[in-house]
Amino acid sequence: MTKTDHYHHGALREALLDSAMRAIESDGLERLSLRDLAGTIGVSKTAPYRHFASKRALLEAIAAEGFRLLAADLERSEEPGPGTADRLGTIARSYINFARSRPALYRLMFSKLGYSLESEACRLNSGRAFGVLVRAVDARMSTGWRSVENQEAVILSVWALVHGWAGLLIDGLLPRQIPAAEERWAEMVQAFLS
Amino acid sequence: MTKTDHYHHGALREALLDSAMRAIESDGLERLSLRDLAGTIGVSKTAPYRHFASKRALLEAIAAEGFRLLAADLERSEEPGPGTADRLGTIARSYINFARSRPALYRLMFSKLGYSLESEACRLNSGRAFGVLVRAVDARMSTGWRSVENQEAVILSVWALVHGWAGLLIDGLLPRQIPAAEERWAEMVQAFLS
DNA sequence: ACCTGAACACCGTTCAAGT
DNA sequence: ACCTGAACACCGTTCAAGT
Numbered sequence: 024m025t026k027t028d029h030y031h032h033g034a035l036r037e038a039l040l041d042s043a044m045r046a047i048e049s050d051g052l053e054r055l056s057l058r059d060l061a062g063t064i065g066v067s068k069t070a071p072y073r074h075f076a077s078k079r080a081l082l083e084a085i086a087a088e089g090f091r092l093l094a095a096d097l098e099r100s101e102e103p104g105p106g107t108a109d110r111l112g113t114i115a116r117s118y119i120n121f122a123r124s125r126p127a128l129y130r131l132m133f134s135k136l137g138y139s140l141e142s143e144a145c146r147l148n149s150g151r152a153f154g155v156l157v158r159a160v161d162a163r164m165s166t167g168w169r170s171v172e173n174q175e176a177v178i179l180s181v182w183a184l185v186h187g188w189a190g191l192l193i194d195g196l197l198p199r200q201i202p203a204a205e206e207r208w209a210e211m212v213q214a215f216l217s
Numbered sequence: 218m219t220k221t222d223h224y225h226h227g228a229l230r231e232a233l234l235d236s237a238m239r240a241i242e243s244d245g246l247e248r249l250s251l252r253d254l255a256g257t258i259g260v261s262k263t264a265p266y267r268h269f270a271s272k273r274a275l276l277e278a279i280a281a282e283g284f285r286l287l288a289a290d291l292e293r294s295e296e297p298g299p300g301t302a303d304r305l306g307t308i309a310r311s312y313i314n315f316a317r318s319r320p321a322l323y324r325l326m327f328s329k330l331g332y333s334l335e336s337e338a339c340r341l342n343s344g345r346a347f348g349v350l351v352r353a354v355d356a357r358m359s360t361g362w363r364s365v366e367n368q369e370a371v372i373l374s375v376w377a378l379v380h381g382w383a384g385l386l387i388d389g390l391l392p393r394q395i396p397a398a399e400e401r402w403a404e405m406v407q408a409f410l411s
Numbered sequence: 412a413c414c415t416g417a418a419c420a421c422c423g424t425t426c427a428a429g430t
Numbered sequence: 431a432c433c434t435g436a437a438c439a440c441c442g443t444t445c446a447a448g449t
Binding site: 053126130133134135149150170173175176178179180182183184185186187188190191193194196198200201204207208210211214215 | 247320324327328329343344347351364367369370371372373374376377378379380381382384385387388389390391392394395398401402404405406408409
Binding site: 271 | 423426
């Protein structure tokens with residue numbers, strides 16, 4: 024019995040996570056079927072239950088991976104470099120770019136099926152992402168941007184702003200009255216954050 | 218054969234819309250079952266198909282109704298009254314309150330299953346809602362708030378802001394690092410919009 | 412330790428048939 | 431004109447059994 028044996032897949036857990044992530048991104052979360060997934064991988068319909076207690080548990084693991092990726096992206100745009108002058112703007116663009124590059128994953132991460140709140144990995148990594156945002160807002164406010172007593176309001180509102188822009192963009196909600204909004208989002212966010 | 222006859226329900230279409238809306242709000246969209254709905258109303262599992270071509274068509278009708286309600290709420294807070302001084306703030310609060318009072322409906326309206334884009338009723342009523350926002354931003358900018366050449370950026374960013382706040386609130390995403398954020402959202406939005 | 416097959420209780424949807 | 435019942439092709443999940 025070898026590692027490539029069909030009976031013992033060997034890395035079924037990883038294969039499931041990988042295939043599920045791909046399937047969600049290409050067909051949407053609501054079309055995801057555990058049985059289908061198993062079939063595609065070449066394993067029985069019930070094999071996934073040896074690695075995940077339920078479909079929901081699989082989705083929680085995927086959400087956790089999403090927050091890890093987001094945190095990594097944001098921390099990367101925090102590093103010193105040519106963009107240091109407008110760090111908040113850079114981070115805002117990173118955030119929205121993440122959502123645009125993985126819209127279905129982003130929706131899953133922030134959909135109140137409660138995926139996020141359950142797992143410790145989600146909490147940890149969303150905390151990391153939030154930390155990047157807090158530092159950027161702090162830095163910007165220390166240069167005199169907005170009134171200091173509103174610090175918490177500014178932090179949450181900046182987050183709401185990028186989260187909202189992400190939603191409008193990935194759900195195709197930009198009104199046609201404003202032409203080319205989808206191409207101009209970066210400058211528009213920038214203008215509003217100035 | 219009377220109107221209360223079970224065989225001919227009489228107002229099945231309305232009963233379906235009504236029950237579905239209630240079911241979505243109390244159990245979540247992903248739990249909604251057409252068969253269950255029919256059973257609750259007291260009609261056969263396939264009766265809904267005499268009034269809606271598919272589950273999706275039912276959801277589109279509900280989304281349209283949601284946009285009608287939202288537009289009505291926003292237009293009401295546009296009327297002259299004691300709150301005229303800060304009309305943009307009033308409208309922002311109305312918007313977020315709508316989302317908070319009907320979270321599942323709000324999610325459905327703005328979920329990229331494409332419900333919104335299909336129907337003419339959705340387009341019309343989301344246009345009405347957007348119009349209220351545009352007028353409020355216009356009025357505010359005419360008092361010197363922000364630079365005029367960024368008008369479109371301001372309109373879309375204000376929408377993103379309220380849409381984002383709505384999402385953070387109804388999906389329970391407010392970080393615990395900032396205490397009582399759920400109770401203080403109105404003043405925080407206000408502070409950021411000043 | 413990991414996977415399968417049959418079985419259970421569900422789905423959305425179609426269609427011929429009923430009233 | 432409106433509704434039903436049987437049927438089809440799916441689901442997630444459980445569990446005894448296999449290797």
